[in-house]
Amino acid sequence: MQKSILILTTLFLFNFLPIQAQLPTLFQDSYDGNGVVPSTSNLFAWKDNLYMSRSVGSIYGGSTNLWKFDNIQSTTVLANINIRSAVTSTNYMMFHCYIPANDVVPKLAFTKTGNNNDFVYSSQRGVMNYAIAKNDTFYISVADNNYNYKFWRMIPTANGVSETMFSTPNNLWIEKHCYYKNDIYFIGVIYNSSNLTRYLYRIRNNQVQLIRSNIYDIQFLDNEMYVSTYGGYFYYLDKGTIDNNGFITWKNLKYYTPNEGSYMGLLKNFTIFKNKFYFVCSLAFVGEQLCYVSNDSIKVVKLNNYSTNEVNILGQVNDKIIFESRNLDDEGKRLCLWASDGTANGTKIINYDVRTTLSGYYNPYNGGEKRPANFQNRIFFLGTTNKEGEEVWFTDGTSAGTKMLMDINPGTASSRPTDFIAFNNRLYFTAFHPTYGSELWYFQPNCLSERNISGVSIQNEGSLDYLNSTQKITGNVNREYKASKAFILNNGFEVETGSVFKTVLDYGCQY
Numbered sequence: 001m002q003k004s005i006l007i008l009t010t011l012f013l014f015n016f017l018p019i020q021a022q023l024p025t026l027f028q029d030s031y032d033g034n035g036v037v038p039s040t041s042n043l044f045a046w047k048d049n050l051y052m053s054r055s056v057g058s059i060y061g062g063s064t065n066l067w068k069f070d071n072i073q074s075t076t077v078l079a080n081i082n083i084r085s086a087v088t089s090t091n092y093m094m095f096h097c098y099i100p101a102n103d104v105v106p107k108l109a110f111t112k113t114g115n116n117n118d119f120v121y122s123s124q125r126g127v128m129n130y131a132i133a134k135n136d137t138f139y140i141s142v143a144d145n146n147y148n149y150k151f152w153r154m155i156p157t158a159n160g161v162s163e164t165m166f167s168t169p170n171n172l173w174i175e176k177h178c179y180y181k182n183d184i185y186f187i188g189v190i191y192n193s194s195n196l197t198r199y200l201y202r203i204r205n206n207q208v209q210l211i212r213s214n215i216y217d218i219q220f221l222d223n224e225m226y227v228s229t230y231g232g233y234f235y236y237l238d239k240g241t242i243d244n245n246g247f248i249t250w251k252n253l254k255y256y257t258p259n260e261g262s263y264m265g266l267l268k269n270f271t272i273f274k275n276k277f278y279f280v281c282s283l284a285f286v287g288e289q290l291c292y293v294s295n296d297s298i299k300v301v302k303l304n305n306y307s308t309n310e311v312n313i314l315g316q317v318n319d320k321i322i323f324e325s326r327n328l329d330d331e332g333k334r335l336c337l338w339a340s341d342g343t344a345n346g347t348k349i350i351n352y353d354v355r356t357t358l359s360g361y362y363n364p365y366n367g368g369e370k371r372p373a374n375f376q377n378r379i380f381f382l383g384t385t386n387k388e389g390e391e392v393w394f395t396d397g398t399s400a401g402t403k404m405l406m407d408i409n410p411g412t413a414s415s416r417p418t419d420f421i422a423f424n425n426r427l428y429f430t431a432f433h434p435t436y437g438s439e440l441w442y443f444q445p446n447c448l449s450e451r452n453i454s455g456v457s458i459q460n461e462g463s464l465d466y467l468n469s470t471q472k473i474t475g476n477v478n479r480e481y482k483a484s485k486a487f488i489l490n491n492g493f494e495v496e497t498g499s500v501f502k503t504v505l506d507y508g509c510q511y
Contacts, residue, residue, distance in 0.1 A: 022511030023406050024392065026433070027069070027440040030054060043419035043430060043440070046088045050423055051114070052430070052440060053083040066095070068114055069440070077114055089133035092156050096128040108140065110156035122154055122161045130174035132184060139184065139203060141174045149173045151188075151208065166208045168201075180220050183246070187215055200227065204246060211248065219270035219277065226277050226293070228267040235264050237279075237298060255281065255291070255298035264298075269313040273321050274342055280311045280323075287311075290323055290340060290347070301340055302347040314356060314372050317379045320397040324356050339397040351402045354383040354393050373420035375427040376447065376509050380405070380420050389414035392429065392443075405443065405511075408433055417441075447509040473499045 041064075042053045050069040066078045066086070082098035084106055095109045099121075108122035129141040129149055138154045148170045155162040169190050175198070177186035184203040189196055200215040201208055216228040216235065225240040225248070240248040255264060265282030272278070273292075281291040281298065287309030290301045310326040320339040327335055336355055340347035356372075372381035375394075378401070383393030388407045391414065395402040408415035408431050415431040422428075427443040473479050475496040480503070495501045 022445040022509070024408070024427075024429075024431075024441045024443040026436060027428070027442050029436045029439060030067075041419065041430070042083070042086055043421055043428060044086065044088065045421060045423045046093055046114070049114070050421075050428060051086065051093075052419075053086070066114075078116060081109075085128070087131040087133055087138065089136045089138065091136050092133075092138075094131065094133070094138055094154075094156070096131075108142075108154070108161075110138075110154075110161060112158075118158075120156055120158070120160050122163060124152060124163065130177075132174070132177050132186065134179065134184060139186075141172065153206065164206075168208055176218065178218050178220055180225070180242070185211070185218060185225070187218060198230075202246075216266070217268060217270050217279075219272065219279075221272050221275075221277050226270060226279075228270075228279075235267050235282075237264075237267055237281075237293075239293075239296065251296065253293060253296055253298055255283070255300075269311075269323075271313055271316070271321070273316055274319075276342070278313075278321060278342075280313060287327065288325075290321070290338075292342065301342065302344040304335070312356065314381055314395075315374060315379050317374060317395070318377055318397045322379055322395055322397060326355065337395065337402060339395075350395065350397070350399045353385050354402070354404075355385070357382055357384060357390065371420070373422050373427065373429075375420075375422040375443075376445070380427055380429070380443075382417050384414075387412065390416045392417045392431070408441070445509045445511050472496070473501050475499055478502070 042051075044051055052067050052069070053064045054067050055064045064083045065081060066083050068075060068077045078095075080099075080101050081095070082101040082103075084096040084098075086096070087094045091112055092110050093112075093114060095111075096106055097109055098104075098106050099109060105125045106127060107125045108128065110120050110122075112118055124142050126145070127143045127147075129143065131141075132139040136155070138156070140152045140154055141149050142152060143149050149172055150170075151166045151168045151172055151174075153164045153166065168188070172188045172190050175187045175189055177184055179185075182204075186201050186203070188199050188201050190199065197213060198215050199213050200211040200218065202211050203209075212227070212229070214230040216230060218228075219226045223242050225242060227238050227240065229236045229238055237253045239251045239253055241251070242248050265284075265288075267279055267281055269280040270277070277293045278301075279291055280288050281300075282288045283300075286303060288311040289303065289309070290311060290313075291298055292301060293299075304325065304327070312324045314322040314324065316322070320341055323338050323340065325335045325338055335349055336353065337349070337351040338347060339350050372379045374380075378394045378396045380392060380394045382390055383404065384390045385404075388404060389409065389412050391407055391409070392405040393403065394405055408417070413434070415433065417429045417431040420427065420429045425444065429441055429443075430438055431441050432438045472493075473495040476498040478500045
């Protein structure tokens, strides 16, 4: 087959250009400056639209309607309904709400469109604690008239809702859940007399199975499950290996210190990073540390010897774990934001000033409104400083790339941004402004890119900055490669006749 040789060595270099006016924008003043301070919450995406609940009346009262956003304008979709929360599956959206708005007992409503004309309702009425959605089936913890929580399976259809109550203990409420293959694992809490006990349950073949007791957190890595357990006065980390029949083999993982053996405090912030299990571990005398599992042993990434330490993981960006450490170093400086590549030498402080308001434990249903969001290779989060209060901050994992986005509520007052969500190339969040109240904002910076060939459909993508001499573009394919700064095409790089080779250089977003 005839071959054509591309230019022997070609180098494209683009300097980063400053981009002006990279600031968030108010999406809409829903009350048009009429003096009413709205309350906004529960921002989520479903079926190519954004939804949010907004109060009608003052921030202290009134009903809360559901609003739908289409990137251009917003409309109130549901009238005379007081929304408490919403949970979505692929084809259904479920509301925990008061219908009508002045009702005294909430109920569950399901819709396929988000409009008023296709609602179906559950017969169960009461306060919902938690909901899990899988394959258009909802598993819901709801309190009865005596405030005892019951666990239900609900399947909405066009004609109504199929409801089945599981035979779980009374007053069981849910704190967290995880999916593994076709099963759902969740942590259920039962209050008996004067103590709380946390149990690990599994939903399999429409049955709820009790797995273990005294469970505080859970995370999956391939066919292994890591759980934080509590026994006596100390916490432990166990690994469960699951076979094809669902049988679990448990192994206790230990951390040894010279004086304290394997004793640990609360384990939290479970996450998977570079195919390893990382978490925050509270150790005797040195406080909370960023730890990981290697060869079934618990190891500390980088030991920080400050006993007042408190660590919370924000997330991952650019192959780094970003975490906060609240304590003072030997010079009296507050150690705040860190970035770690998983090694001691690669774990460094990137900012001394900003703090976050993350708690040590939150779940995907209630309490997740302050969770950070990843957007354009950065983590956006609620950051707090003495000078600006609570505002939107971001980090790319470097000191230079850790900044406040905008002081939305000027001065030491706070805008208290929450509900961060990346959607349709924008970052959305709610924030308080003294003029507009608590409203929806978005951030859409002008990010530049350069293509050397245009108008060709993309069938294959890569992410190489450097293409070597062994690279060959085979016949009759269209291939695109992306790079952040430069392409180098060496001797021997080949494109066969009938193929198209296209490059995209992303300038990136500088703000």
